[in-house]
Amino acid sequence: MNSTTTAADDGTRRSMVLGAQVMNYGSADAAWRWPGTNPRTYFDPDTWAETAAQAERGKMQFLFIADHPAVREDLTHHKPSATIDPIVVAGHVISHTSRIGIVLTQSTTFNFPYTVARQLKALDLLSGGRIGWNAVTTQEPAIAANFGSPVADRTTRYARAHEFVQLVQALWGSWGPDALKLDTDAGVFADATEIRPIDLAGRHVASRGPLPIPPSPQGQPILFQAGGGAEALTIAGSYASGVYSMATDIQTGRAHRLDLDEAAVQAGRAPEDIRLFMGAFTTVADSMEEALARREELMRLSPTPVHARLRHLSALVGARIPADRLHAQLSASERSSLRPAPFQLHAEKAVRLLTEGHTPYEVLLRGVTDFHTTFLGSPEEIADEMQELFEADACDGFVIAPDVVGDGLPAFTDKVVPVLQRRGLFHADYEASTLRGHFGAPRQYGRDVNPAPEPEIAVGASDQ
Template sequence: MNATTTTTDDGTRRSMVLGAQVMNYGSADAAWRWPGTNPRTYFDPDTWAETATVAERGTMQFLFIADHPAVREDLTRHKPSATIDPIVVAGHVIGRTSRIGIVLTQSTTFNHPYTVARQLKALDLLSGGRIGWNAVTTQEPAIAANYGSPVADRTTRYARAHEFVQLVQALWGSWGPDALKLDTDAGVFADAAEIRPVDLAGRHVASRGPLPIPPSAQGQPILFQAGGGAEALTVAGSYASGVYSMATDIDTGREHRRALDEAAVLAGRAPEDIRLFMGAFTTVADSTEDALARREELMRLSPTPVHARLRHLSALVGVDIPVDRLNAPLSSSERASLRPAPFRLHAEKAVRLLTEGRTPYEALLRGVTDFHTTLLGSPEEIADEMQELFEAGACDGFVIAPDVVSDGLPAFTDRVVPVLRRRGLFHGDYEAATLRGHFGAPHQYGRTVEPARSPAGPGRS
């Protein structure tokens, strides 16, 4: 695959893959207060299911469920940023959907491999092969305190992660692929000789096995990885079929793709077997002006004060912007002093907007202090930006995080997706029944991976 074109090596047109990170109120911190939003969404299973079916209606390939097993917000005015529990949510959603995949986060730091292997393979079997595991390490002290453990250093966390993933995959393959017989006449449920312990132990984790669970329709879950740094790249290059990138533009996306390709080759894998996803906060409206008006109202409802956002913006551009200058363009001398802060998301975008004469408030409305890239405007305008990023090789697809799930996800599904389809950028319907099929990922069972398929396989055409 050539990362700078929309065709594969054999001339087949590439198609982007879309996920939806939507299992809470939305990416805007005031989403829970938005008119039409069910304030009980955080713990309402029917809302979870409805959200999943909307994403499936748009033929998105997966839902992405992040996790943060600690309270990190002041819940007086802030909504929880993570779901109530990924395993519980996924267990409910699989029964209300039939084609969309579900990628859920489980840490390799504060879990046991046998527990993760058992839970995820059970979900994968019951869902018909639609589960992905976002394998992450955990470094936050508040989470460590919840598990009664200290925070390990980065080297130790990632050494444990490698052992953990390998052990989970070995456990997934401990029930032989042909062991299940279900021969009622002979009274043979399974061939016990093909269900074997793994008996593996490393420096950090160990398990005897086996798992009492046969293969799913896709064999076993696929792996996702979300995180930055050289260690995370090594994990992604070694095991992942999907990577949730922190890239926010063409340059950072291409650089992540280049580094990921190198990591895959070093691990003996085909780079095209790993999909790179850019996070996208979306605000869909009839026009840019309408989208900005919607974001302005969300900002008005937000518990985060504007002066705090302004401090963030000032740090991004290297110029102290006082609150009384919020709605005034910077002076010519101030513009000449603008410098994007190194290694800060959206710093160059912030400088560009202010240099063009946008007010600091307008820059804030356009998402310069957001974590991911912000796509706002009409369906055509949002599709334009997605197409530019995709065709430039900055990503293989997007994880869509609507500003407000209750009306923002239907707006993306019913208004943006048709534009992408008309342009030949997104599939018209599901081509496969499993998440592995949606990704075009090679078959894997246990630690054995089949040779890489052509980039024009399922999900690549």
């Protein structure tokens, strides 16, 4: 068992780290229509600021801002699933918060290392050291078309990602940590001998540098990784301080943790330096009955028809469930024939709920066709599920995505968080002022880490 999943040596209990994916309407596709929701949230900076401030009042350690630089929804009835732009949103949010971190997504496929290094380090400096970078390789044709490029094969995308991250980190360190002087009497702004080009080039990307930006209080942004597969594990093990997992239960969470630990060791890093997060959709109410009623109303407002969800459920359990059986329990023979589809999220949970006697409609209300695990019910019931996963070493924390941000985020921070705090599972207040401090991640500046196993990049005279 790695040290991120055990009690500390001094006997204190470890506590979970919580992020919030809330810089949009909510995880429910009907969230933008929910009573009380500001329909202009997508482009309303005041709402962004209040949402971030609410997460900070709940002592959450970071906001997670996903990205999808293409239109993928039919916007006739569906809300955009991503923010208007991660850099723009983060730039506004940092001026309305003081402690919470902001992890924002930037692609290593359709960007230049210098641009990403410059923008994120500038945000990190201006925020007092609260920025993280979710480094992703992008494979969707619609996004590639927006940048006028074809989709590269997986091997190429990840080879470029290794070079890209190393170049960004080298650029972050190209301004020496003690170079800034601001000596007005002597007329010395900085020690120019400590601000040096990096002169790095690989097969896919290159940069001369240096960046004209001094370090933040945390040195430089921390890295996040999201995605699956062996190549993604190598990226995470080599560079990440946080991993946004696709795990949905104890079994898949533990498996991801073991794979991540091995990848960290292979990269010469300590496994305990990487936090694993499970995504979680939440519906908080005073009781399970009220939570189910809320989800039923959200389903009624949803542009996704119930019969489409029923087809998805049928695929998960390996049986065709006809529409006229939506509100009826399956027969004993039907239940005995159910089989969870392999490699499908929530398939085993769907089989279990149907076998227990829930109707297909009741199973759908419980979120089995959603991407992440869904926590619903009273604050105590939600805290119970989080505690079980956390104490079973399935994750080090959660990225919370309320069904509707406007009232769902306050319900989580004002009702669920106090339960977690009373149980000693979540901190009572911020212990640090930087995102690196929130994670307990080692200080890093430039490339002062063990080299990544692949690919090698050409090194200039001033490589850090």
